[in-house]
Amino acid sequence: MTWTHFPYFSIVAVLLWMVGAWFAWRDRRKQAVAVTMAGLTVFFAFIVLFWIALERPPLRTMGETRLWYSFFLPLSGLLVYGRWKYKWILTFSTILALVFICVNLLKPEIHSKTLMPALQSPWFAPHVIVYMFAYALLGASAVMALYLLFFKKQQPSKEEFGICDDLVNVGLAFMTIGMLFGALWAKEAWGHYWSWDPKETWAAITWFAYLVYVHYRRIPSHHGRMALWMLLVAFVLLQMCWWGINYLPSAQGTSVHTYSS
Numbered sequence: 001m002t003w004t005h006f007p008y009f010s011i012v013a014v015l016l017w018m019v020g021a022w023f024a025w026r027d028r029r030k031q032a033v034a035v036t037m038a039g040l041t042v043f044f045a046f047i048v049l050f051w052i053a054l055e056r057p058p059l060r061t062m063g064e065t066r067l068w069y070s071f072f073l074p075l076s077g078l079l080v081y082g083r084w085k086y087k088w089i090l091t092f093s094t095i096l097a098l099v100f101i102c103v104n105l106l107k108p109e110i111h112s113k114t115l116m117p118a119l120q121s122p123w124f125a126p127h128v129i130v131y132m133f134a135y136a137l138l139g140a141s142a143v144m145a146l147y148l149l150f151f152k153k154q155q156p157s158k159e160e161f162g163i164c165d166d167l168v169n170v171g172l173a174f175m176t177i178g179m180l181f182g183a184l185w186a187k188e189a190w191g192h193y194w195s196w197d198p199k200e201t202w203a204a205i206t207w208f209a210y211l212v213y214v215h216y217r218r219i220p221s222h223h224g225r226m227a228l229w230m231l232l233v234a235f236v237l238l239q240m241c242w243w244g245i246n247y248l249p250s251a252q253g254t255s256v257h258t259y260s261s
Helices: 003-025 029-054 062-084 089-106 124-151 158-190 198-217 224-242
Strands: none
Touching: 003 029, 003 062, 003 089, 029 062, 062 089, 062 124, 062 158, 089 124, 124 158, 124 224, 158 198, 158 224, 198 224
């Protein structure tokens, strides 16, 4: 299994996700869930086979992390749809996943089998996978915030704000676990848990941004729209932490995380 097989798996998966989204709009919930799950199975099958072929976790390059993000986005959309039955969420999650898949198709990364010693750690795969799942959940919360701010005509209900809160709470929990895994990995690889590397600094900024949102929502006099804008700002910071850091001069040649660029 090589990267040349990716288009075939991704096309089948996206088509299944699109059919699942269509079923959701038609109020055919069981079919929507089943077809979306089938698409996720096809996509995950490629990840597993690619993992076997590489003889390492496909988590080293930006293209490989985009691969996981493309998988977790429809998964998070399915979780939201299964819990709250929003018809549009599968369409949005499919479109977002398609964007990342297209980026990988148009700009594939180099996927060599070689891993530097720092990445040959049992904490490497859990750290990145948990982070990607957290990013997908927080991405779903950003999509929900965009919908409530710009597309919903009526005042958002308490339940709709609750969806954002639930997604952020779970996403932040997984992000925290990912940070702990990363600290254990850093201790094993470099001898210290935290070094305020540029990547680590932006990870801390992102973590605090979502923590501020969680606490702000608990203030009785908080403003709902302000909270939604805070979610969007936090998601921009998340993008900076994930891939924007690679373009900062401070990270060039000094960051221990530049292996992922």
